[in-house]
Amino acid sequence: MLELRSVTAGYGRSMVIHNISLEVPLEGAAAIMGHNGAGKTTLLRAAVGLLPVRSGRVLLDGQDVTSYRPNKRVRRGLAYVPQGQQSFGQLTTMENLQLAADGRKRGPVLIDEMLDQFTALRPLLARRAGLLSGGQRQQLSIARALITEPRMLILDEPTEGIQPNVVAEIEQVILNLTRSGGLSVLLVEQHVGFALRSTNRYYVLEAGRITSSGDGGEGAIADVRAAMAV
Amino acid sequence: AKADDDDEGGGSSAKSCVDTSGATVKVGFLNSLSGTMSISEKTVADSLNLAVSEINAAGGVMGKKLEVVQEDGASEPKIFAEKATKLIQSDCVAAVFGGWTSSSRKAMLPVFESNDSLLFYPVQYEGLESSPNIFYTGATTNQQIIPALDYLKGEGVKSIFLVGSDYVFPRTANKIINAYAKANGIEVKGEEYAPLGATEFSTIVNKVKSADADAVFNTLNGDSNVAFFKQYKNVGLTAAAMPVVSVSIAEEEVAGVGIDNLKGQLTAWNYYQTVNNPANTKFVKAFKAKYGNDRPTSDPMEAAYTSVYLYKGMVEKAGSFDVAKVQAAAGGVTFDAPEGKVTVNGENHHIAKTFLMGEVGADGLITTVWSSPAPIEPDPFLKSYPWAAGIGG
Amino acid sequence: MDTFTNQLVAGLSVGSVLLLVALGLSLTFGQLGVINMAHGEFIMAGAYTAYVVQQAISDPGASLLISIPIGFAVGGAMGLILEIALISRLYHRPLDTLLVTFGVSLILQQLARDLFGAPAKQVVAPEWLSGQTSLAGVDVPKARLFIFVLSITAVLAVSAVLKLTPLGRRIRATVQNRDLAETIGIPTRRIDRYTFFIGSGIAGVAGVGLTLLGSTGPTLGTSYIVDAFLVVVAGGIGQVKGTVIAAFGLGLLQATFEYSTTASIAKMLLLLVIVLFLQVRPQGLFTVRTRSLA
């Protein structure tokens, strides 16, 4: 589904990730783990197209999208939940959702489905997103991404700032969608347990390079811990 | 050197570097070729050039061809001062022709005085000035504003409304008009100033309308005229109901303001393209031949054209390009100008000119409806008008 | 009483001119954050469009009406070119857009001078717009009324687009968070261009309208640009309703000041009022607050 082939990218003249190759299989989920500053966000931004790659290719559904702008990748089924609870602050919660739903036949229905999923958002529909609390914004951000009915979902620390019981629900949603909804997921996550439970492949990133990888599942928790503790 | 060491204005400060030994003599043209004033000043540069080429074709001044150094005043007083300095000190010109706005003249004046050089200034202005180093070939107030008032008075105008741009010429002009009105029993019903370049006249036009004067005296400048006349017409005011006398609208502005907005309105000048005499016929023909048939000629252009010929007359009378000698010879020099015969006043360096009241016609040209019986002697300080005592200190 | 209604009309008509020249800015400046000093030259381009159209269609009425859409297209096209060539590289440096577009405005002015000559051009107003008409017993210059209607129509159209359509949502989203907008599938580059096109197009329309009141010359835009920015600022950046209220508020104030003092003093007082007003409401009439620190 999504494939990175020896991608190198960074900011200005300094490269942050080096020669990264990884693959998210169709209807599969992969997690990227690593310490602060390892380059996880950078990697995702390169995959989404927000950051030009210095070398290497990005393939979506087997097609080379390296030169595509992000919006074009999104139209090919990609969705991205960035780190840091981003939203369109001056638009209302509802408008934030509509933005993603615009142009989709099932738009209104999708919005409704998401509001059932993230119940906390319903009473906030008329409030401007910039006034929401951090966690509310993060939930909005995930809902917004899911409304685009992605086939490839990229999440950057999606549970950051979200209350525990909602984290559990999000985990459930991801599991459901990957198992039955035809969704592939690339996930950056600090909660090793959460990450490994919902994915079937993991990569550990150190200083911009993949230092270990393996199959996901709870069994891998110890391996990952060990890999990261080096 | 301390200022006190010099007797007067630092006359010693610069030695003239003018070179008159060759076959040509340099003169400087200083007009705004860029900036807001370039609209008007380019036309002056054109007619200056026409005069020089005619003079050169006819053998030059005292047998020497004039070589023009053109500079751009960029519509900024300080640039005028700077370029004047350059023309005098670096280019060593024998005389400079140009300037339009009062501020450009005021900025240049000290330059010409301290370098002891000559400026020919071709535009009607607010008077109250007379420098030995400047020759004023446009009208001073007693050759334009006062006769225009005389005309209005003769037409039975009992009340007027004053509209002007907010700068020195309109303010001084209106001071004179107020004094005249007081002395002649005319009521001034209002006096309004718009910032230079203003385009919003709804309130002023409302005031004019409700004041209901017999006539409006307009000293607005540039684009403001367009806005003023359009909005004047918009509120239903007409030349028949309340004529407007303008002192800054010449032939080339008529097209921009719109003939339909101006038709029948009055202008006060000393020259129109339609003036009927051989000198003007020749001038208009030569100008159109050189710059195109659609180009009108106007008062400042004519004054500029005339100024070059007057310079020629002065130099030839003096028998020298030397500034002091030219100054001494200037008085009484005459020229059969397109506007009629003009004579230089040796005292105040202005020239005697005939006043012409004009009316804008349907063809956009201005025709004379009244003229002063004879050329009016220049009186920049209005010394001969008792009612004007107190104006200008 | 009479002067009062007269001044009221004057104020409203000054306001509608301000609104017309500021509305386009409230899009490009308010929504995109671009400080477009060449906006005035787009207005100028609209005015010259009216002139050129009138050369082709001599009936003043028909040419005026036809000039409106053409003026929109001309202004819009110029804006589009500016956006593509220059502005698109500067979205992360909003204050720099001011300087670049100032350069562009110098060039456009000189270009107008070289193309059309320095003297102002005359655009003849149609007969049916000259003189006054009586509205509820008040004499109103017809040209003023026309501009009033023109500006209100433009405002309604713009706010409808912004508030009600997906395009409007996308415009607002793009300016707030470019990257995020891009990642939910909004073609931000195209949205920028639409916005700039519309905003500049309105400037063109304003230019056509202004030929009824003033001169069509190279410096036309310069005389409006500062006022237009002040209106947008006083109204609150990005707020169409703020722009409307500010425009009419300032128009009425100007008429009042000008009536009781002189035009120059009025102009100065007006500027001071705006400064004082921003003391009370530093972000303009209407603001959208968010919790972010920026």
Place this chain on the structure above:
Amino acid sequence: MSTDYLEITKLHVEFDGFVAIDSVDLTVLQGDLRFLIGPNGAGKTTLIDAITGLVPATGSARYGSTELLGRKVHQIVRMGVGRTFQTASVFEDLTVLQNLDIAAGFGRSPLSLLRKRRSVPPEVEKALTAVGLESLALRPAGVLAHGQKQWLEIGMLLVQDARVMLLDEPVAGMSHEEREETGHLLKRIGADRTVIVIEHDMDFVRTFADSVTVMHGGRVLAEGTVAEIQADERVQEVYLGRSVAAITEEVG
């Protein structure tokens, strides 16, 4: 036991009719590492905003004997009350060192402001070591990763020697090890300070909290030790959820 404490009584914050904080009473003593938890939108951040002067509030928030409400932001800081932000905000164009130096400097005389800094002030040095950013001291803060910025923010509070520290999700986005490290840091610096930490990570809370306050819907729902809170059914209901067991397990 100690003189320093933060006492909040009847704190009330309202936005256009929406009550975000509803009559909250809260007292935090020096040395008591207090965690503030609660559902998204419960009003935790708003509480800190109110204390630090970012949003207007009624009621009272006292530090020692001084009332904080109604003062300007920078005045409150000068009284020793510092905070971090949920989304890290450091001066991206300045180096780490300069960031810290500026944070250290609000008490400096105007004259000394005009002089160049010739050496690293000791408090800056200490803070740099405490948050482990020595090797990055000369990097522009803009290039730091998310977590590094959060450390820098804590460092900035340290150099200010803030007596009250209000930390809004300081470990969000940190890996397990980094959390541990930060937790120990908090423990250390919290010993002689009054510290409130907002956090959603229950592991972290369990490990480091001395006491916990749970907010919900703008009110205080419960207060007590970690164990007490976890056992509280209302807290489980609105916050921890039924799957809390699973999450707890994770640490093992």
Place this chain on the structure above:
Amino acid sequence: MKRLVPLLAYLLLAGALLLLAPAILTDFRLSLLSRFCTFAIVAVGIGLAWGRGGMLTLGQGLFFGLGAYVMAMHMKLDDAGPGGVPDFMKLYGDGKTPGWWEPFRSPIVTLLGIILVPAIVATVLGLAVFKRRVKGAYFAILSQALTAAFAILLIGQQGTTGGFNGLNGFKSFFGYAVNDPVNRRLIYFLTAIILLVILAGMAQLYRSRFGELLVAVRDGEERVRFLGYDPANIKLVAYVVSAVLAGIGGALFVPIAGIISPSDVGVVPSIAFVIGVAMGGRTTLLGPAVGAIAVAWAQTSLSENFPSFWSYFQGGLFVIVILFLPGGIAQLPTMATRLRRRPKPPADPSPIPQPRAAEPRAAEPRAAEPATTSAPATGAVA
């Protein structure tokens, strides 16, 4: 090493201004250069307010004008002699010197006024604006409006300010004839030296803690508040300093140009000041000054040769420099200098990163970056 570049550039500039220019330029050109130097002084101030402080001030004409008018008033009164009335007042005013002119008969009051009048006005404005957190585009447009208002005010007061014509026709400058070529040279040296001294002072200010703080305010005004500073005060200081510099520039401009008029203080000249700064490099020390001189020089020589071409050239220059050289011409040779941050302080024991055991990974990726420029420059002392 990196500190050497600016020092060298400074010495180069000083050499060019004090030795080279007087040797090779004619009197006329030299007097042009002195005028440009006054612009450079204004530019240095804008560099501080805008480049460092992020306050794009489009209204420096206001302060330039205040300084200039104070000086011009003194010179007019001086020319009029003790108790005399300046010539233009006799023509256009009521023939009396207004009370607020009188203090400026005294040279001392004038010198103080040149500093204090802009400073006081800037303080009042700055307090009003910064305390209310007006910033960014709001500030830019507001400052532009103020300078427009100032110009209109000047124009309207024909009798006391000279109106549109401004003040001109000066004869002496503190007792020295302004048109004497020797004196004009002296004024040139005076101006150039003042410029150089101001630059040296500014270098110190940029390196000071205040300089850092100003950058912090530029980048995160609200955040600075949470560090216990009132950013308004910090901005205010920078704004007032820049206003004073503009005032000094204006005051020197008057004897050199021989005129000050509203057209030198309005919107367009105010933007022109910014042009030079942008061209030269707003964040650098010398950039604004050099840029201002270069642009003014280009304007004069280009408009001499191609009058109407100047508009195109100026416009094009703007577009190209801002677009492709956002750091100005200073960016060209001194990329390294621009990136220069404070050198590692001598107190720091070791340039080699020694990550603490607990957070090794935090440091490693950054330390591993080969391409970053900020290799620690140990031991470079002030």
